[in-house]
Amino acid sequence: MAHITKEELLEKLFHDDYKNLKGKKLRLTRLRVPGKEVCMAHIISTSQTCVYQNLSLHIGVHEGEDHTGEAIGLIRLTPWEAVVVAADTAMKSGNVEIGFMDRFCGSLIITGGLSDVQAAVEETVRFFHEDLGFKTCQVHRS
Numbered sequence: 001m002a003h004i005t006k007e008e009l010l011e012k013l014f015h016d017d018y019k020n021l022k023g024k025k026l027r028l029t030r031l032r033v034p035g036k037e038v039c040m041a042h043i044i045s046t047s048q049t050c051v052y053q054n055l056s057l058h059i060g061v062h063e064g065e066d067h068t069g070e071a072i073g074l075i076r077l078t079p080w081e082a083v084v085v086a087a088d089t090a091m092k093s094g095n096v097e098i099g100f101m102d103r104f105c106g107s108l109i110i111t112g113g114l115s116d117v118q119a120a121v122e123e124t125v126r127f128f129h130e131d132l133g134f135k136t137c138q139v140h141r142s
Helices: 006-021 049-054 082-093 114-131
Strands: 037-044 071-078 096-102 107-112
Touching: 037 114, 071 082, 071 114, 082 096, 082 107, 082 114, 096 114, 107 114
Parallel strands: none
Antiparallel strands: 037 071, 071 107, 096 107
16 A cells, blocks of 8 residues: 555545635544444464563553563454443453453454463454354464
């Protein structure tokens, strides 16, 4: 996918009106119409301290815990509320902990041993595809 400048994007969006709007303050609103989709499922096999810290998994309920070396599972869903079902499915599919769950953006991060995280992510994707009829992506691992 080629990158375009802000001006090129505005020109594509507003076509002929762009000439009249150029130089004026514009307000753009980002809108996402959620479908039934698991759009990302990724497993980080062995984490380092900096990964946990950048994901803020070392604060809040996890403060003082050291999860260095554990696996991390990342799942992104729409509609966003489906993340609650994904968290429940993941917790029942392996010995994993919820590192982060955002029901307003549909993001789920789970942590644990590699085999448990992998089983939880794969079962969650399978459940959403086969039982709930969601469009799903492949599970990736690094």
